[in-house]
Amino acid sequence: MTIVALSAAETGPAELPQLEGVRAAIRPGFLVECGWDAESGVLSPPRDHPLLGLRKCARQGCLAGVRSHHVELCKTCEARHRSSGMSLAEFVLDTSVTRRSNRGERLCIVPRCERPSHTYETLCSTHCTARMLHRELSASEWIRQEQPTPLPSHGPCRVTGCIRVAAMRVGLCTPHGTRWGVDRRSGLTSRDKDALAEWITRQQPIGVDHLVILTGLPDRLIAEILLGLQHRCDEGTRTPLTVLRAMVSSARAAAVDNLPDLSRVRTTRKRHDAEALARSLATSVRRAMATPESEFALDVWDLATFGARGMLDFTAISQSWLRDAAKHWAAEDLPLHRGRQSGATAKGVIGALVYLSESLRSTREDHGEDPARLGRRDIVNFSNRLKHFEHTGSMTALTRLRTIRWVRRALDDARGFHTASGGSCSPTCLTTSR
Numbered sequence: 001m002t003i004v005a006l007s008a009a010e011t012g013p014a015e016l017p018q019l020e021g022v023r024a025a026i027r028p029g030f031l032v033e034c035g036w037d038a039e040s041g042v043l044s045p046p047r048d049h050p051l052l053g054l055r056k057c058a059r060q061g062c063l064a065g066v067r068s069h070h071v072e073l074c075k076t077c078e079a080r081h082r083s084s085g086m087s088l089a090e091f092v093l094d095t096s097v098t099r100r101s102n103r104g105e106r107l108c109i110v111p112r113c114e115r116p117s118h119t120y121e122t123l124c125s126t127h128c129t130a131r132m133l134h135r136e137l138s139a140s141e142w143i144r145q146e147q148p149t150p151l152p153s154h155g156p157c158r159v160t161g162c163i164r165v166a167a168m169r170v171g172l173c174t175p176h177g178t179r180w181g182v183d184r185r186s187g188l189t190s191r192d193k194d195a196l197a198e199w200i201t202r203q204q205p206i207g208v209d210h211l212v213i214l215t216g217l218p219d220r221l222i223a224e225i226l227l228g229l230q231h232r233c234d235e236g237t238r239t240p241l242t243v244l245r246a247m248v249s250s251a252r253a254a255a256v257d258n259l260p261d262l263s264r265v266r267t268t269r270k271r272h273d274a275e276a277l278a279r280s281l282a283t284s285v286r287r288a289m290a291t292p293e294s295e296f297a298l299d300v301w302d303l304a305t306f307g308a309r310g311m312l313d314f315t316a317i318s319q320s321w322l323r324d325a326a327k328h329w330a331a332e333d334l335p336l337h338r339g340r341q342s343g344a345t346a347k348g349v350i351g352a353l354v355y356l357s358e359s360l361r362s363t364r365e366d367h368g369e370d371p372a373r374l375g376r377r378d379i380v381n382f383s384n385r386l387k388h389f390e391h392t393g394s395m396t397a398l399t400r401l402r403t404i405r406w407v408r409r410a411l412d413d414a415r416g417f418h419t420a421s422g423g424s425c426s427p428t429c430l431t432t433s434r
Contacts, residue, residue: 017289022223025288030230041215051233054210054241058092065210105164110143114153116165118174126151161205161216175206204249212244218257228281231288246274259285306334308343317357321371325414326353352406359385
């Protein structure tokens with residue numbers, strides 16, 4: 001997988017909230033509800049959670065998740081069921097073991113043995129080798145007859161974020177040990193003594209379908225993911241754990257430490273849903289931490305902070321005094337509307353003020369930067385400019401009329417705000433006569 005991170009200059013800088021503030025915004029009740037274990041760094045929502053849960057495959061012994069609501073088996077078991085000739089009721093009760101069954105990590109069944117099993121008889125590699133001398137016995141019979149000595153653990157797997165137990169002396173769990181052997185045989189890694197340490201840094205943890213392993217990620221990224229999930233759950237939005245796991249894998253590969261940076265990462269892996277989830281979580285965190293006061297300082301407003309929908313962009317208004325007046329007007333007008341289109345009026349008025357800004361920029365020597373020099377002639381030039389647009393067909397008569405009315409309304413309202421506040425909320429030009 002190739003990682004391409006876009007620079008902040010290409011996407012716009014992001015003002016990150018303080019880590020303490022992000023953590024304080026996460027409710028302890030939500031952490032309990034979603035199964036968050038801060039000590040292990042593992043998110044394990046209940047299988048039946050309506051927004052975060054991942055149903056277990058109906059086949060006995062299989063721990064894989066079911067990604068669709070209309071099926072009962074995981075993808076692997078569904079393929080085996082089609083070729084088995086059994087009914088669904090018979091297949092789900094079939095306990096025969098196959099190499100492709102997802103059975104998770106299990107410890108050796110030898111009493112007090114702390115090493116993970118590596119065979120389908122649930123014996124660790126050492127005990128499995130010893131049992132090969134008594135192949136006529138089952139694993140349980142061999143344990144009763146030979147009473148093998150339990151073995152101590154090799155410790156946790158050395159791969160960062162992996163929650164499995166090491167199955168070999170080099171400190172790798174069974175899946176990572178298998179990958180290490182394959183890469184060595186295929187020549188993807190060298191055989192010198194330092195190759196293993198370098199190989200480990202490139203590996204992802206081995207996950208389980210209903211778990212998301214956040215161990216090893218930066219503290220800020222973990223806090224923002226949890227806050228983003230809380231916000232999505234509050235809005236009733238479902239978050240598939242398989243997509244969340246893919247997003248976390250991208251975060252590990254890109255070595256980012258916050259969601260805004262992760263949302264700008266592009267990969268060659270075709271997981272557009274994971275990229276979309278990263279952008280959605282980043283938006284959720286920003287909305288959870290934003291207030292109308294903090295949004296006012298920005299040139300692009302997320303109207304969700306004001307209880308409306310969409311964005312309000314002031315960047316096309318080049319004059320600082322006019323942009324400031326437009327912000328004051330929008331802040332006063334937005335609470336006066338309700339419903340799904342409560343931000344429509346503000347969007348229309350700001351769009352009309354953009355035309356005024358362009359007129360001032362093109363007709364005045366100072367490009368309209370000095371509000372004290374503005375007067376009636378500027379409004380006449382603005383009106384003539386809109387009439388030209390109508391004559392050339394780039395604007396309809398209705399749009400021209402609506403634009404003029406919106407500009408007049410915004411200037412009149414802003415003048416009223418200025419007078420009511422004693423001259424503190426809008427520039428001095430708004431006190432001039434029309």
